[in-house]
Structure formats: C-alpha cells, structure tokens
Amino acid sequence: MPVHSNTPLLHYSKIIMFNILLQHIREKVSLEPEEAGRLETFFLPKELARKEFLLREGEICRYLAFVSNGILKSFTRDEKGQDRISLFAFEGWWISDFNSFINREKAVLNIDAVEKCELLLISIEDYERLTLEIPVMDRYFRILYQNSLVTKDRRLMVSNKSTAEEKYLSLVRNNPELFRRIPHSLIASYLGLSPETVSRIRKRLLLR
Amino acid sequence: MPVHSNTPLLHYSKIIMFNILLQHIREKVSLEPEEAGRLETFFLPKELARKEFLLREGEICRYLAFVSNGILKSFTRDEKGQDRISLFAFEGWWISDFNSFINREKAVLNIDAVEKCELLLISIEDYERLTLEIPVMDRYFRILYQNSLVTKDRRLMVSNKSTAEEKYLSLVRNNPELFRRIPHSLIASYLGLSPETVSRIRKRLLLR
DNA sequence: CGTCTCGTTGAGAGTTTTCAATGTAAGTGG
DNA sequence: CCACTTACATTGAAAACTCTCAACGAGACG
Numbered sequence: 001m002p003v004h005s006n007t008p009l010l011h012y013s014k015i016i017m018f019n020i021l022l023q024h025i026r027e028k029v030s031l032e033p034e035e036a037g038r039l040e041t042f043f044l045p046k047e048l049a050r051k052e053f054l055l056r057e058g059e060i061c062r063y064l065a066f067v068s069n070g071i072l073k074s075f076t077r078d079e080k081g082q083d084r085i086s087l088f089a090f091e092g093w094w095i096s097d098f099n100s101f102i103n104r105e106k107a108v109l110n111i112d113a114v115e116k117c118e119l120l121l122i123s124i125e126d127y128e129r130l131t132l133e134i135p136v137m138d139r140y141f142r143i144l145y146q147n148s149l150v151t152k153d154r155r156l157m158v159s160n161k162s163t164a165e166e167k168y169l170s171l172v173r174n175n176p177e178l179f180r181r182i183p184h185s186l187i188a189s190y191l192g193l194s195p196e197t198v199s200r201i202r203k204r205l206l207l208r
Numbered sequence: 209m210p211v212h213s214n215t216p217l218l219h220y221s222k223i224i225m226f227n228i229l230l231q232h233i234r235e236k237v238s239l240e241p242e243e244a245g246r247l248e249t250f251f252l253p254k255e256l257a258r259k260e261f262l263l264r265e266g267e268i269c270r271y272l273a274f275v276s277n278g279i280l281k282s283f284t285r286d287e288k289g290q291d292r293i294s295l296f297a298f299e300g301w302w303i304s305d306f307n308s309f310i311n312r313e314k315a316v317l318n319i320d321a322v323e324k325c326e327l328l329l330i331s332i333e334d335y336e337r338l339t340l341e342i343p344v345m346d347r348y349f350r351i352l353y354q355n356s357l358v359t360k361d362r363r364l365m366v367s368n369k370s371t372a373e374e375k376y377l378s379l380v381r382n383n384p385e386l387f388r389r390i391p392h393s394l395i396a397s398y399l400g401l402s403p404e405t406v407s408r409i410r411k412r413l414l415l416r
Numbered sequence: 417c418g419t420c421t422c423g424t425t426g427a428g429a430g431t432t433t434t435c436a437a438t439g440t441a442a443g444t445g446g
Numbered sequence: 447c448c449a450c451t452t453a454c455a456t457t458g459a460a461a462a463c464t465c466t467c468a469a470c471g472a473g474a475c476g
Contacts, residue, residue, distance in 0.1 A: 076365060086365055099358045108365075131347065138347040139339065145353035150307045152360045153294065157284060157316075159367045160400035161292045164432070185454060192368035194433055199456055372464070393422065402465055407424055417476105424471075432463075439456070446449085 014045040017068035017118050024066075024092050029140045038134065042126045048072070048117040054095075055111040061100035063121035067093050070117030071181060074109045075189070085190040088114065088182060094144070101127075114182065159192060167191050168201050222253040225276035225326050232274075232300050236351045237344050246342065250334045256280070256325040262303075263319040269308035271329035275301050278325030279389060282317045283397070293398040296322065296390060302352070309335075322390065367400065375399050376409045 018040050025031060031039070043066070048054060054072065055061050065072075067089050074095060075085040086109065089095035100107035101124055122130065131138045158170045171178065171191060178187065188198040226248050233239060239247070251274070256262060262280065263269050273280075275297050282303060283293040294317065297303035308315035309332055330338065339346045366378045379386065379399060386395065396406040 084365065084368060086361060086368070098354065098361065102354060102358070131350070135343050135347070138350045139343070142339070142346045142350035142353060145350060145357055146306070146310060149353055149356060149360065150310065152357065152364065153306060156360065156364055156367060157292065157294055159364060160294070161286075183454065195455075196434085196457085197432060200432095203456080391422070403423075404425085404466085405464060408464095411424080419474100419476085421474085422472085425469085427468095428466090430463105430465075432461105434461075435459090437457085439454105441454080442452085444449100444451075446447105 013118065014120075017045055017120055018043065020068045020092070021066050021120055025137075025140050028143045029136050031134075031136065035134050035136065039130075039137075042122050042130050043120040044122070046119045046121050048113040048119060050113055050116050053110065053112045054119070055097060055100075055107055055109065057107055057110050059100075059107050060104055061097040061107045061109075062123055064094060064096045064101055064124075064127055065089075065111075066120040066122075067091055067095065068118045068120060070119075071114040072111055072117055073114050073186065073190075074111045076108060077110065083189055084192065085186060088178065088186075088190065090177075090181075114186070164191075164193050164197050165201050165204070167193065168198060169205075221326065222328075225253055225328055226251065228276045228300070229274050229328055233345075233348050237348045239342075239344065243342050243344065247338075247345075250330050250338050251328040252330070254327045254329050256321040256327060258321055258324050261318065261320045262327070263305060263308075263315055263317065265316060265318050266314050267308075268312055269305040269315045269317075270331055272302060272304040272309055272332075272335055273297075273319075274328040274330075275299055275303065276326045276328060279322040280319055280325055281322050281394065281398075282319045284316060285318065291397050292400065293394060296386065296394075296398065298385075298389075322394070372399075372401050372405050373409050373412070375401065376406060377413075 021043070022031070022036055022039070025039075044063075046054075046065075048070070054063075054065060055074075057077065069091055071091075072089045072095050073085050074087045074089070074097070075083045077083055087095065095111060097107040097109040097111070099105055100109070104124070131141065154174070158167055162170070168191060171187070182190075184198055184202075185195045188195040191198065229251070230239070230244055230247070233247075252271075254262075254273075256278070262271075262273060263282075265285065277299055279299075280297045280303055281293050282295045282297070282305070283291045285291055295303065303319060305315040305317040305319070307313055308317070312332070339349065362382070366375055370378070376399060379395070390398075392406055392410075393403045396403040399406065
C-alpha cells in the first residue's frame with residue numbers, strides 16, 4: 001500500500017514539496033495529469049532537523065529520499081571515527097544507500113542533514129510498484145541515473161589520480177555553489193583530503 | 209533508421225552475440241518475442257582486434273557498446289602520456305564515453321581492446337528510439353544503471369580516502385577475476401597507483 | 417639469440433597526513 | 447551585553463606514504 005500523510009500540519013507543505021518533485025520529473029519526462037495525481041500517493045513527507053539522521057550504518061535503508069529543501073550528506077565513519085563524505089544532496093536531488101535500498105542489505109552509509117531538510121520518501125516496495133504502475137517513471141529514473149553516472153565517472157577520474165590541488169580546483173569549477181553552503185572541513189572530507197591540506201591549498205591559490 | 213549488418217561473414221556470429229545480449233536483458237526484464245525480434249535491428253556487430261581503438265579522445269562517441277566477448281578498457285591520457293584507466297568492460301558489460309554519447313560532446317575517454325572483442329553497437333539515435341519504441345528497455349537500462357551506480361559509489365568511497373594497500377585489497381575482494389585476466393600494470397593504472405607501488409604491496413602481502 | 421614487454425627492487429624526492437598549538441567567529445545562557 | 451563554549455580554520459614541524467627515476471631480471475616471441 002502506498003503511504004499517505006494524514007498529518008494536517010504537514011499537508012500544506014507536502015503540496016509544495018510535491019510540486020517541486022513534479023517539476024523535476026517533468027523536466028525529464030511528460031506525465032499525464034492522472035499519473036501525476038497518483039504519483040503523490042507513493043510518497044511520505046518528512047522533515048529533518050540540522051544534524052538529524054535519516055539513516056545509520058547497519059540499518060536497512062528503507063527509503064529513497066527526494067530533497068525538496070535543504071542539504072543532506074551521506075558518509076562512512078572509519079575506525080578512527082573520521083567521516084568520509086560520499087555525497088552532498090541539494091534541493092532536487094535524490095539520496096539513499098542505494099545498495100541497501102535495492103538489495104535489502106545492511107547500509108554502509110550514514111545520511112544526515114547538513115541543513116534543515118524537507119524530504120519526500122518512497123519505500124522500496126512503492127518504488128517497485130511505482131515503476132510498474134507508471135512505466136514512464138522507469139524512463140525518468142533511467143535518465144536520472146544516466147546523468148548521475150556521468151557525474152560519478154567524472155568524480156572517479158579526478159579522485160583516482162590527481163593531486164590535492166587538482167581535486168580542489170576541479171570541485172571549484174564543477175560545484176561552485178558547494179563552497180557557498182558547506183563548511184570547508186566537510187568539503188575536505190568530500191574530496192578525501194585533510195582539512196589542513198585544503199586550508200593550505202586555499203592559501204596557496206590566494207597568493208597567486 | 210536502425211543499422212543492419214549485411215555482411216554475410218558476420219551473420220552467424222551476430223546471432224550468437226545477439227543471443228548473449230538477449231540473455232542479459234532477460235535477466236532483468238521480460239521481453240515479448242516480437243520485441244526481442246525487433247531489438248536486433250537496432251544493433252550493429254563489430255569486431256575489435258587487441259589494442260584496436262573503439263573511441264579516441266576528442267571524437268564524438270557515436271556508440272554505446274555491448275561486450276559479447278573480450279575485454280575493453282576506457283582511459284584518459286595525461287600530459288605526460290600516462291594512462292589512467294577508468295573502467296574495464298568484460299563480457300556482458302556496456303561501455304562508452306557516456307557524456308559524449310548522451311550529450312554529443314567531445315569524448316574525454318579513449319576506449320580500446322585489452323583482448324580481441326566482439327561488440328554490439330547502438331547509436332544514440334537508435335538508443336533513443338529503442339527506449340521509446342520498446343519501453344521495457346527504459347526499465348532494463350534503469351536497472352542496469354541503478355546497479356552500476358552502486359558499484360561506482362563503492363569505488364568512489366575506496367578511491368577517495370584509502371591507502372594504496374586498502375585500494376588493492378578492496379579490488380582483490382570485489383573483482384578477483386580481474387587479476388586473472390589483466391596485466392598488473394593495467395590494474396595499477398585502474399587503481400590510480402604506480403606499478404611499482406602495486407608490486408611492493410603484493411610483495412608485502414605475500415610476506416605475511 | 418636479440419628484442420620487447422612486464423614485473424621487481426632500491427634510493428631519493430615530493431606530497432600529504434598527523435599531531436599540536438593557536439586564532440577566530442558564532443551561538444548560548446547568565 | 448558579556449563570558450563561555452563550541453565549531454571551524456589556520457599554521458608549523460615531523461612522520462608516513464607514494465612517486466619518480468634508474469637498474470635489473472624473467473619470460474614470450476620472432
């Protein structure tokens with residue numbers, strides 16, 4: 001069964017959130033009005049306070065989340081308690097531990113809110129039903145994932161064999177908005193560098 | 209217009225290659241016999257000798273390639289003429305410069321054959337027509353890309369903040385068959401490490 | 417037998433991390 | 447509004463890691 005929100009408080013904001021989702025879908029595929037109406041019933045609205053967790057390592061990731069508002073990050077925590085950020089998800093992005101979500105395995109990722117967030121959640125069961133009942137959503141996700149693969153390929157190439165400075169500059173070029181909204185220490189973690197190294201790179205670049 | 213092979217020599221081998229493709233598709237989605245028949249007309253068979261190129265940096269990547277047989281690699285070449293391998297594609301995999309293929313931009317990747325290959329090629333026009341005419345192919349590619357995202361995420365996490373030894377061990381665990389079929393120097397390039405470092409890691413691991 | 421490719425080994429150079437100390441800005445409770 | 451705490455950023459010095467360069471060895475192939 002699709003999940004419904006019966007919470008009156010959330011009702012108004014869910015409409016807004018859902019319209020943001022619809023808009024994003026319609027950038028990639030065209031939806032019949034009937035389909036658009038049905039779509040809403042698959043999603044559950046959720047608010048997340050700053051630093052609140054959506055998912056913890058070891059749990060089964062039950063939801064794929066669409067970000068209507070705010071920023072989340074996904075990360076692993078190593079033996080020494082250091083975080084390695086794998087992704088920042090901004091408005092209009094989707095986030096989850098994909099492997100856990102799809103294959104019902106234990107999550108290796110943690111996901112929490114960098115800023116207060118408004119999310120639309122869909123469970124794996126509804127995700128599967130959604131793509132079967134509204135086939136154009138297969139197309140939507142196909143295009144979404146296709147684009148995502150392109151950006152991940154780029155990141156992988158940069159990450160694999162670049163100096164710290166090249167990694168930093170590549171991020172400045174490709175994701176400048178990240179620097180306006182995310183603390184430098186988190187950016188360092190995202191780049192796989194120590195905060196000190198990033199600080200020194202920034203200094204070096206300013207001196208030029 | 210879909211591309212056809214009229215080369216008699218290739219005819220028999222195309223049937224085999226195409227059956228391999230069909231089998232891979234049917235692992236993910238179910239196809240009507242009529243759809244399966246139509247599917248074939250979208251693909252162009254191609255053989256590639258060892259070290260022969262499928263794509264060179266700077267060209268527009270015209271084809272998405274399904275590997276029926278053999279191994280290819282995609283890589284960038286840096287200023288010093290050193291290769292950085294981004295992917296090995298084995299039997300049953302797809303390979304291309306995705307950004308170039310989808311967005312008709314210049315390729316940043318080279319693709320060549322590590323071993324003699326048999327491929328089935330589909331052009332971007334036919335790829336788009338294919339997903340429109342046989343919608344279940346949207347679903348096939350959605351699932352394919354979904355899985356691909358999972359593995360790329362893993363690689364990115366490893367690549368981002370691990371020691372050389374951790375990267376090596378992670379590859380041994382996740383892709384042992386790679387070590388049976390690929391020279392160590394290429395594996396080093398794939399891991400973003402120098403061949404010397406990989407050699408030393410192997411030695412260190414043997415001594416334990 | 418010579419050549420070529422691939423892998424190994426050593427030493428030195430360069431880069432990045434770690435550890436520790438200090439500085440700075442923002443938010444909190446009195 | 448101030449003192450205090452907390453989070454974030456900078457800086458320096460030493461340690462650790464990986465790369466580069468160079469030499470050498472082993473096996474494949476003509």
